[in-house]
Amino acid sequence: MEPTADPVAAVRRARRGPRRRYLAVLGGLIVLATAAFAVNVLLGDYTYTVPDFFRILFGEQLPVATYLLMESKLPRAVLGILVGLCFGIGGAVFQTTLRNPLASPDVVGVTWGASTAAVVAVITFGLRGTAVSLAAIGGAVAVALLIRSVGGNVGSHRIVLVGVAMTAALASFIEYLLSRASIWDVQVALQWLAGSLHASDWPTVRAVALSAAILLPLLAVLSRSLRVTQLGDDLATGLGARRFAPDGMLLIAVLLVAVAVAASGPIAFVAFMAGPTARALNGGRPTLLGAGLVGVVLVLSADFVGHYLIGDITVPVGVLTGACGAPFMLWLLARGTSSRSSS
Structure with a gap:
């Protein structure tokens, strides 16, 4: 008779494979994000060698090169990293907590709440700069609280439906404001709505x-109970998850997205695409850090392509990510339909 296998060793072996894949995915995404950062900083209209980059970074003054790097290219790339991280992680929290891959801040109205508040600040009150950013944060939080109060429990499909309806209403209101504003205010508002790293x-x-x-x-x-919350509120509570954890994670995700929108405008569909992409790379398991790194790669790549690789014009980041987001949504819907039909 063969000896009985040790169940503890079997569990350890079963866990080892997914963990190795997770670490490999994170390592690959870190390499891609680092490469995207290096391309944005070192290449472009004014190129730098790696030694020159570090010489300038550690204080050496080179005519023109130091100013362009330290006041233009480097802050733009660093902001791209931060914004991509916030969008990616925020979107993944929404999709995982609400248990719906379509439930990103772009779709359920949070981003549109920030955009509406910013447009009102620009057109109605004539505000600019930091005041517009603060208005965007306030608008995102206010709309998120409204959707939560009307939509019911976290995990309910009603939240997504209320968010989609809110998105449609806010988009119409923005169009109304733009139709009645002066050409100068419209230009400022549209520049902000496009979503870019130019400022x-x-x-x-x-x-x-x-x-x-x-x-x-x-x-x-709070995310320690993230996987458990996917089993449903009652079962998650029975397994020891904090009842307030989903609401707390959603609130933090709203603030992350609001801060990113306030800094760069509503860069479309980064929050929507990052989570499912990271999940697919990780074998169907959610990974917040992976989603954040995917967001970084998306933002930095789109910024470089829009800034340098499309003829003589500069295309905002949000225009390129929006163009990628539409077919991505169709793919996600088709994938969900095929998986349901096969099950």
Whole structure:
């Protein structure tokens, strides 16, 4: 008779494979994000060698090169990293907590709440700069709270439906405001609505970095029960998950997305695409850090392509990610339909 296999060893072997894949996915995404950062900083209209980059970074003054790197290219790339991280992680939290791959901040109205508040600030009150960013954060939080109060329990499909309806209403209201505004205000509003990194500077980078440094550790604590919440509220509570954890994670995700929108405008569909992409790479298991890294790769890649590779014009990041988001949504819907029909 063969000896009975050790069940503990069997469980360890079963866990080892997914963990190795997770680490491999994270490693690959870190390499891609690093490469995208290097391309944005070192290449373009003014190119740098790696030694020159580090010489400037450590304080050496080179005519023209130092200013362009430290005041334009580097803050733009760093802001792209932070914004992509916030969009990616925020979107993945929405999709995982609400148990719906379509339930990203772009789709359920949070991003549109920020956009509406920003357009109102620009057109109605004539505000600019930091005031518009603060209005965007307030608008995102207000709309998220409204959707939560009307939509019912976390995990309910009603939240997604209410969010989609809110998106349609806010989009119509923005169109109404733009139709009645002056040409100058419309230009400012449309530039902001396109979503781009053109207004990046070190104060903005510091503000986003500080916000992320506060919010991400809080999210890490609450996300320990992330997989359990996918089983449903009652079963998750029975397994020991905190009842307030889903609401807390959603609130932090709203703030992450709001901060990103305030810094760069509503870069379309990054939050929507990052989570499912990271999940697919990780064998169907959610990974917040992976989603954040996918967001970084998307934002930095789209910024470089739009800035340097499309003729003589500069295309905002949000235009390119929006163009990618539409076919991605169709693919996601088709994938969900085929999986249901085969099951």
